Amino acid sequence: MDHGFWMERWQKGQIGFHNSEVNGMLLRHHAQLGAAARVLVPLCGKSLDMGWLAAQGHEVVGIELSRLAADAFFAEHQLQPVVEPLPGATRLKAGNIEILCGDFFAIGRQELGAVTAWYDRAALIALPEAMRGRYVEHVARLLSPAARGLLVTLDYSPPVAQGPPFSVDEAEVRARHARDFTVASLERREVLSAEPRFRERGITAMHEQAYALVRRGTHS
Numbered sequence: 001m002d003h004g005f006w007m008e009r010w011q012k013g014q015i016g017f018h019n020s021e022v023n024g025m026l027l028r029h030h031a032q033l034g035a036a037a038r039v040l041v042p043l044c045g046k047s048l049d050m051g052w053l054a055a056q057g058h059e060v061v062g063i064e065l066s067r068l069a070a071d072a073f074f075a076e077h078q079l080q081p082v083v084e085p086l087p088g089a090t091r092l093k094a095g096n097i098e099i100l101c102g103d104f105f106a107i108g109r110q111e112l113g114a115v116t117a118w119y120d121r122a123a124l125i126a127l128p129e130a131m132r133g134r135y136v137e138h139v140a141r142l143l144s145p146a147a148r149g150l151l152v153t154l155d156y157s158p159p160v161a162q163g164p165p166f167s168v169d170e171a172e173v174r175a176r177h178a179r180d181f182t183v184a185s186l187e188r189r190e191v192l193s194a195e196p197r198f199r200e201r202g203i204t205a206m207h208e209q210a211y212a213l214v215r216r217g218t219h220s
């Protein structure tokens with residue numbers, strides 16, 4: 001998935017992935033992120049989940065390629081961000097929410113600062129298989145020791161190749177994170193009945209699943 005693909009999606013308003021409500025898995029499992037943690041939201045779009053996390057007292061730092069998405073997030077929350085150019089990215093910050101606008105893979109710990117938790121909804125599953133290993137490694141590199149995460153995925157069958165979203169099942173989640181994190185499944189729920197656009201693509205079963213990830217060696 002190249003940058004042009006996503007830029008075009010935002011320019012044309014083809015953002016079927018954007019939800020008009022806060023993700024239910026986040027509402028039910030956000031305690032997994034720990035109290036007062038600074039939360040990284042990779043590939044954040046203009047997700048309402050960031051505003052909700054901030055309202056719970058978290059500092060939120062999203063990373064998003066599209067400036068249109070970042071501007072829309074702040075405008076829709078009636079926030080006026082301070083804009084600061086960084087090497088390879090632009091920081092937009094208002095209150096306890098910032099979005100680093102740039103390529104996720106080009107952002108390092110220096111630009112990001114310390115993060116003790118991350119929340120991934122529709123980031124891992126937005127990437128084709130060939131990019132997912134690199135994505136998980138970069139997330140692990142960006143996080144502080146003792147970091148914990150909440151990951152929300154989709155898996156469906158048949159697992160047709162023309163994502164995003166791509167189908168990422170539990171075996172893949174466990175295999176990709178095994179080196180750096182312990183993985184526990186928190187919830188799995190059927191979602192195809194509420195998603196006719198996927199049924200039209202020939203998908204016959206689809207589930208959303210949430211996982212708790214904890215950096216190995218972390219004591220709770």
Ligand SMILES: C[S@@+](CC[C@H](N)C(=O)[O-])C[C@H]1O[C@@H](n2cnc3c(N)ncnc32)[C@H](O)[C@@H]1O
Pocket residue numbers: 006007017018019042043044045046047063064065066069102103104105121122123126164
């Ligand atoms: C499927 S959307 C999910 C957005 C958000 N997580 C949500 O739940 O609405 C994936 C987002 O990742 C962004 N994106 C894709 N590749 C990226 C990259 N390399 N660096 C930063 N953002 C990227 C896209 O612009 C898009 O907004």
